[in-house]
Amino acid sequence: MNYDKVLARLCALPGPSGFEGPVAEAAEELLRPLVDQVSVDRMGSVVGVRRCGRDNAKKLLLDAHLDEIGFVITGHEEGFLRFAPLGGVDPRMLPDRELTLLTDPPRMGVVACLPPHIQTREDMDKSQSIKELYIDVGLSQEEAERLIPVGTPAVYRTGCAPLGEELLCGKALDDRACFAVLLDALERLSGEELDVDLYILGSTQEETHSTGAITAAYGIVPDLCAAVDVTHGDSPDASKDKTFPLGKGPVIGVGPNCTRWLSTRLEHKAKELDLPCQVEVMAGHSGTNGWPLQVSREGVATAVLSLPLRYMHTPIETVHRRDLEDTAALLAAFVRGIGKEAEDRA
């Protein structure tokens, strides 16, 4: 898997929650050669299936979401745009930030910021909330209302590029990095006989309400699932207790959202393959699609596998190439023979 190439393509596409179209199209194209069948469901999620050919085979669903955090235009004032977040945006990153407004063709905007001379020192030490901010699109009120109507979505303007020797940095790596990991896992499994029907889900609207995963799971009816998403990577200003170092391997979730034998299976597979891995204890909601997937229909055995990602929900999300490889290797091992273990436990 050429992560640099695939992620440069996927991350550059705009796909805020509810507007994933272009990303889903690319995801479908990337998925097609690796599965028997691929489709896009009513909520815009991409579903690929690789069947094992056995009767009554268990269904394993691997999920990574395609949407990214973004913005939506809520009003116009003197030609400037008012906006609201789509997902958990960090407002501290917004002043003087370039955005892409998803009009046709797309337009550039800059989040306006007040110059220091008309502010007090106290003002300048205070973070501004999104309610106080505007986007400058260089248009008059009339032009702005006509060209960029209320409801227009917007995203950060970065793509994804190498940072140093080992890292990749950009927007939307949460969670397209993990979608690329799913593709890599499929590549690693190609030509091998499986004992489950394997469903790959590129889900929509995770950042808002997990809508894509909820509705897709209803249709797929999986027996087992793994939500593959990002967790907080370390950074110099963050507590080491709450973050996971980049380059030290995938992070296996443990807690009520994670079916115990699946967590254990992941840990065992990592040990067998001598892959580095880390454990994240999650006392309740995992903050991933694993949470709703677990209670789909009559319930689904759920694993949460995470990729450490630094600067989550920013235009500079950062991941380690080796973690991508290791997560894919671990997932492939997790899939091999999982049908038998599931049947043994039934």
Place this chain on the structure above:
Amino acid sequence: MLDLLNQLCALDGVSGDEDRVRAFIRKKARPWAHSIRTDALGNLIVFKRGGKPAENKVMLCAHMDEVGVIVTKITDEGVLKFDFVGGVDRRVAMGKSVVLGDNRVPGIIGLKAIHLVSREEEKQVPKTDSLYIDIGAGNREAAQALVQPGTYGAFAGAPEALGSNLLKAKAIDDRVGCAVMLELLKEDLPLDVTFAFTAQEEVGTRGAFGAAFSVTPEIALVLETTTAADLPGVEGHRRVCAPGKGPVISYMDGAAIYDRSLFETLRDLAEEYQIPWQTKEYISGGNDARTIQRTRAGVRVAALSAAVRYLHAPASVGSTTDFQDMLRLTRLFLERVAEGL
């Protein structure tokens, strides 16, 4: 001129590290210059003969440098500590990309994820001391192979058109002044003119000290940018000025009272030729004019500035029609001065 401005804004030249900008300007100016030299402070002084001999009577001045960062320390983890060079509001720096040194090393100004920030912490903007640049180096040695303490960094970002007749770019302050001067250099001038492309304006108009001393003009016109705050929710005079309403003609700012008759000359020329113009409605800021004015026995100074939103930030916004009008008005000003000879 806009093409030239785009090229100039794409160059990195933080105060004290103006070499790339100076080399570019020198190359562009050479075919038109009568004499050209770089002085001890890094200013580029270009002299061009015109229709009337005037020697050092008139100096046009624009600064080459831009605000940015400088690496102060490399930590054991391979993270760079830095200071801002020039006045940067740290709120516009967080999460932004920078390009470091001659090796053009990409870096980002990191900030831990909002989920990891306490409710109390969230209300305050992190202090500059706590900020850092991440270049993806795993440790001190890996970082040191790419950058050293003292390596300069400029904000990243390519110039681009925005909305109706606006330009988004870094370093519009003051590459627009440089572009106007380079454009005039190509033209037949009505009198001899000295063009001073100065260094280190952003850290205290340092270059202008030497440039004004060596040139010692009678009249200096500073071509600059000035901060605009024409945003919703900002009332009346606090908006200062607005892109698209013409060049700003200064009568006073936070650092100088401009020569009244030069102010009136510029104003009357704008009126006569129907060039839109504005003044700053708020006394703030300062530029090379303050230093030039107090050189030797004194110099009569004037300033013509483009109103620019988000000045000193990676995505500054100015009006391309204002830039063109600055060029027109400067040209008319030189003619008027020549007529008076």
